Structures are given as C-alpha cells and as structure tokens.
Amino acid sequence: MKTYLITDPSYYGSSTDSLESSLEAVFSKNIPDFILYRDKSASEYPQRASAFVKICRRYTIANVLLHGDYLLANTLGADGVHFTSTQFDAITEAKKMGLYIVISTHSHEEAKRAQELGADAITYSPIFFSPAKGEPKGLEDLKEIVDKIRVPIFALGGITTQEQIKAVEECGAYGFASIRYFI
Incomplete structure (x- = not known):
C-alpha cells in the first residue's frame, strides 16, 4: 500500500522554516512514497515550493508533487503535479x-x-x-x-x-x- 502525504499550512505552517521543521519531524517517523506541497493561499508559493522540493530531495522522497501548477513543477524539477x-x-x-x-x-x-x-x-x-x-x-x-x-x-x-x-x-x-x- 503506497503512502501519500499531502501538506496543509494549518499543520505545516506558512513559512519556509516552519515547513522545513514540520517535514523533518514527519520524515523522522515515516518516509512517504508520494508527497504533495499544497498551500492554496500562499502568496510566495513558488519560493516555498522550491524549498519543499529541495527538502524532499534530501530525504530521497520518490515522488515529489506540486499542487495544480504543472509549469512550476516542471521548472523546479518536481516529479509531478496533483490537479x-x-x-x-x-x-x-x-x-x-x-x-x-x-x-x-x-x-x-x-x-x-x-x-x-x-x-x-x-x-x-x-x-x-x-x-x-x-x-x-x-x-x-x-x-x-x-x-x-x-x-x-x-x-x-x-x-x-x-x-x-x-x-x-x-x-x-x-x-x-x-x-x-x-x-
């Protein structure tokens, strides 16, 4: 059974630092097969998405996805997009x-x-x-x-x-x- 973690700013914070510390805490217990950066209200979504991809690469997450923006996913080297x-x-x-x-x-x-x-x-x-x-x-x-x-x-x-x-x-x-x- 594949595992798919979906982020939400109410649990992962709305800054790059809070996202990183939250993900590190999660990854210390469980490495998901798929992970999605989802923050529908972030005005700085591209910058946070870039940090998200880099953090996930450090932990060798197999499938790193961004929410809705396939052009950004392609630009940042994410594996895919969740529409x-x-x-x-x-x-x-x-x-x-x-x-x-x-x-x-x-x-x-x-x-x-x-x-x-x-x-x-x-x-x-x-x-x-x-x-x-x-x-x-x-x-x-x-x-x-x-x-x-x-x-x-x-x-x-x-x-x-x-x-x-x-x-x-x-x-x-x-x-x-x-x-x-x-x-």
Missing part, C-alpha cells in the same frame, strides 16, 4: 512534459475521465468523514470504483488510523493519501 477536479484540461500538456499526474476525483465519472485522459493516478474522496469535504463515499463505493478503473487509486478523506488504512487496502486501493495521518 484539482477542475483541471482535467491540463493533463495533456503536463503529460507532454513527462510529469507524473495525479488528479482529484469525487465521482465515478470523474475517475473514468481521468483514466481516459491519461492520468497516472487519482485520489478518490472523501472515503471517511473529513472536515468540510462533504458526505463520505464509504468503503463499498471505494471497492466499486477500484473494480471499474485501471488507473491507480489513492483513497483520500478522513484516513487517520491503521484500521482505516487496512480497510482501504482490503478494498484494493493502490494507496492512501492523508494530511492528518502523518502529523
């Missing part, structure tokens, strides 16, 4: 750059579209209750989508315990993505 569910049209251009593409999906239709457009993986959410993320999809729906879609699926949303990780693994998910699990 929102409104960025399907960017998949083709990002793929031309050789970037690994993850896209957020919230329905079977979105998951199918991501697969058709060539996404390398998707997140499917929310599986469990997650603050301000809507009604949970649940494990039965996760199992159903895993059985329908060939593209690797990261279960996302409210995954904070080993029991939840085991449950999504039993559904056949490629991995799980979380903000709070890694804190």
Whole structure:
C-alpha cells in the first residue's frame, strides 16, 4: 500500500522554516512514497515550493508533487503535479512534459475521465468523514470504483488510523493519501 502525504499550512505552517521543521519531524517517523506541497493561499508559493522540493530531495522522497501548477513543477524539477477536479484540461500538456499526474476525483465519472485522459493516478474522496469535504463515499463505493478503473487509486478523506488504512487496502486501493495521518 503506497503512502501519500499531502501538506496543509494549518499543520505545516506558512513559512519556509516552519515547513522545513514540520517535514523533518514527519520524515523522522515515516518516509512517504508520494508527497504533495499544497498551500492554496500562499502568496510566495513558488519560493516555498522550491524549498519543499529541495527538502524532499534530501530525504530521497520518490515522488515529489506540486499542487495544480504543472509549469512550476516542471521548472523546479518536481516529479509531478496533483490537479484539482477542475483541471482535467491540463493533463495533456503536463503529460507532454513527462510529469507524473495525479488528479482529484469525487465521482465515478470523474475517475473514468481521468483514466481516459491519461492520468497516472487519482485520489478518490472523501472515503471517511473529513472536515468540510462533504458526505463520505464509504468503503463499498471505494471497492466499486477500484473494480471499474485501471488507473491507480489513492483513497483520500478522513484516513487517520491503521484500521482505516487496512480497510482501504482490503478494498484494493493502490494507496492512501492523508494530511492528518502523518502529523
């Protein structure tokens, strides 16, 4: 089961120094397979993203992704980009750059579209209750989508315990993505 850490400024701070110290604390316990720098409100996103990539390279994180900006991901030497569910049209251009593409999906239709457009993986959410993320999809729906879609699926949303990780693994998910699990 692959692990996917998603950063959030409310847990990792809003400065480069706080991001670095938070990541070092996390990496002392767990090195994720995938990691995403996500800060939707940072006015200095490019500078922090650059620092993020450098920090992750020091720890030899295998798949370093940036949120939404494939041009910046390419410029900074990140491995890929994680698109929102409104960025399907960017998949083709990002793929031309050789970037690994993850896209957020919230329905079977979105998951199918991501697969058709060539996404390398998707997140499917929310599986469990997650603050301000809507009604949970649940494990039965996760199992159903895993059985329908060939593209690797990261279960996302409210995954904070080993029991939840085991449950999504039993559904056949490629991995799980979380903000709070890694804190």
